[in-house]
Amino acid sequence: MPKSKHKPLGILALAGVSPYQEKAGEEYMEGPQLEHFKKILDAWRLQLREEVDRTVSHMQDEAANFPDPVDRAAQEEEFSLELRTRDRERKLIKKIEKTLQLIEDDDFGFCNSCGIEIGIRRLEARPTADLCIECKTLAEIKERQMAG
Numbered sequence: 053m054p055k056s057k058h059k060p061l062g063i064l065a066l067a068g069v070s071p072y073q074e075k076a077g078e079e080y081m082e083g084p085q086l087e088h089f090k091k092i093l094d095a096w097r098l099q100l101r102e103e104v105d106r107t108v109s110h111m112q113d114e115a116a117n118f119p120d121p122v123d124r125a126a127q128e129e130e131f132s133l134e135l136r137t138r139d140r141e142r143k144l145i146k147k148i149e150k151t152l153q154l155i156e157d158d159d160f161g162f163c164n165s166c167g168i169e170i171g172i173r174r175l176e177a178r179p180t181a182d183l184c185i186e187c188k189t190l191a192e193i194k195e196r197q198m199a200g
């Protein structure tokens with residue numbers, strides 16, 4: 053197999069799956085496709101949980117009272133960075149769980165805003181996506197206008 057010049061697949065590689073190949077006549081988000089995304093989301097969630105656990109135990113190991121204020125400040129900064137990362141990971145885990153629930157409810161893969169198919173390739177790049185690319189772009193434009 054020739055080596056791919058593309059960047060690593062990330063989440064797909066993590067789950068040990070290849071990009072989904074649709075068979076002729078296959079319905080969007082029927083059994084095998086849902087299984088495919090469930091596998092990806094499960095693997096992703098597991099990896100994030102491991103990261104969260106690692107952060108917690110790292111902080112417990114490192115939590116020491118440094119007499120030197122410079123050391124202490126450095127440690128506090130490191131901890132607050134780790135806490136922010138952990139917070140982000142927790143939020144992502146929640147989002148993954150919400151998405152897994154959509155799979156359970158047979159409601160996965162459709163745009164939350166307009167209802168069209170989000171598409172397999174877009175979901176493989178971003179399994180928690182809940183908007184199609186058009187609605188996502190529109191939402192981002194609106195967000196920028198609000199911010200500006």
Ligand SMILES: [Zn+2]
Nearest residue numbers: 163166184187
């Ligand atoms: Zn849409």
